Amino acid sequence: MEIYLVGGAVRDTLLGYPVHERDWVVVGASPEMMLNLGYRQVGKDFPVFLHPHNNEEYALARTERKNGRGYTGFSIDADANVTLEQDLQRRDLTINAIAQAHDGQLIDPYGGLADIAQRQLRHISPAFAEDPLRILRLARFAARFAIDGFTIAEQTLTLMRQLAAADELAELSCERVWKETERALATSSPVVYFETLISVAALTPWFAELQTGHAQPAFIRALVAATTLTDSVAIRWVAAVSTLNSAAAHALNQRLRVPTELQILTEQAQLISVQQLEQAPAELILQHMNGADCWRRPQRWPQLLMIWQAQGLSTSRVQVLSRAMQQLQTVKASDLIASAAAAGQVLQGTEVGLRVNQERLRLLQQAL
Template identity: 60%
Template sequence: MDIYLVGGAVRDQLLGRPVVDRDWVVVGATPEAMLAAGYKAVGKDFPVFLHGETKEEYALARTERKTGRGYHGFAFHADPSVTVEQDLERRDLTINAIAQHEDGTLVDPFGGVGDIETRTLRHVSDAFAEDPVRLLRVARFAARYAPLGFTVAEDTMALMRRMVDDGEIDHLVPERVWAETRKALAEPAPSVFVRMLRESGALHVLFPEVDALYGVPQRPEYHPEVDTGIHIEMVLDAAAALAPGDALVGFCALTHDLGKALTPADVLPRHIMHEQRGIEPVREISARLKVPAEYAFMAEMVCKHHLNAHMALELKPTTILRLLEALGALRRPERLETFLLACMADKRGRGGNTDAPYPQADFLRACRQAASDVTSQPFVEKGLQGPAIGEAMKKAQASAIASVLKP
């Protein structure tokens, strides 16, 4: 029995990055031998075991064979004769196809170490094209490692385009698309994820609402970048800088301007009412990808109300109160934070605005605090009952908001 550390742990170790998860491959073993050694079986499709103490995953070396379309169209074969090189061959990228033996020796049959040195994301073999999830994974890895200088190899990009042309990605299930997208939105450069999907042609298939934004002009005095698609990329990266690792803010950034693709051509480059026009495509993308309810809700709120946030210092107290109520922010202050981070990213995600101040954020936080400090007790003591208490509280909350000093 030979045991190898594989995949992301080896890759990140070589990159000098923290190792979060450690996965192992076992060569020359049977399921019976693993159970006898104290491992616990957990794999359904192929033999995977948990270590009795560390709880880390140990998988028997295996090969795979394409049997049908999509992510599930594979048959796996695992027995003691499968080598570590054969196991590595089924992996997606060369940087993920490096193994380290227990004695520290590296097994690198596909040049992954060299690709780490040249900062290249390259597919292991043409079998890459058999699994459409890998296209999303490459785009996600590109979003993670772009700050380190990584780029996608041209032959890999060509293969990704072929996967789109051949219709392989049409067989991706929504859950897998969302799982990879959610991870990508939490990466340091989520704009690269969108850009890689667009360059491969996959954005048009998987996110047509986002793809439609490219080429849509905006007023240059407000958006020096002009192109709405470029603006979305900039907002995504601004969101990642403001809220590192927060995919919820990232999803709001991705979808906040979908309505601009629906602006009538005769009014361009103005986008009057784009917030309202964007609500339906936000709902469509959320439903199609089966995103969590909180993601769908907050994306719609940011789409509908981001201009109100930008104009917060000019709004009436009653309008601010309605905004807070729509967000549910009086009971859930974290929703206001998500909303403000997305709106701040929108402000900074445009040419020359990278470090633009956003005093609206602290003002709206203060308004929320002032409104939430109003309680029903004084009105109950006055003898008010039922709806009368609620009406009195709304007036008191609006008055409290009016007393907040504007910056």
């Protein structure tokens, strides 16, 4: 039995990135051997085991054969005779198919080291085109490693186009699509993810609303701007999606089942245009603050301001509206009730809410 470190841990070490989790492949072992050594099997049919002490994942070397549609249509062979090279061959990219032995020796049967040196994202074999999820996964890798100068090999782009044209992307679950998208949005160059999908004609069926004839559509410009402002996945996504019309943004969010808070932010961001917001009177701005429930959820206003800023709202206006919110948050119903009582008045019921709103409006008018 031989054990090798594989995948992202090896790749990221070679690229100088911190390693947060390690995956291992075990060659020449059976499930019975692993169980006898104290490993705990994950699931009933998949040959992955958890280490008895550190819970790291140890997978039996395996091969995969396409026998259906989508990313789940594979049969698995985890026989003890499966070699390390066979296991590595089933992986997607050469840079993910480098193994490290216990003595530090690197096993690189498919040229991953050369591709790291040449900054290439390249598929291992034509079997790459058997799994539609790999389109999204590779687009995410392109986004993550764009900062290091990585680009996708032309032959690999050709396979991605063929896979997209086969209509198997529709076989993916919305959860998997959103997970890959969310991870791409967290990278330093999330725009590369969408540019890659555009370049291989893979926006449909999941991102059809982003299809446009413009060289640099509004959602791309907003995403680029949001990326310079924040690393928040929520703000990056909403800044981009809320440039669509409301029906298209709603359809996209619903199809991907994005978190409810992101859907709410999208709706709120679309209620007023950036052009209107530059000159909007205090009454209209306060209406939007109230509608976004900013008093119970104070994080929403800074988020909305950043979304609007990514869409072109001037920095000076953002600063004014940010300071105004800070002032408005000082308005307390209890203070107004006490002040009224000191003047011999009784403030109660709906009158309290009206007085709070009036005081917020007064402060907002002053701020503007």
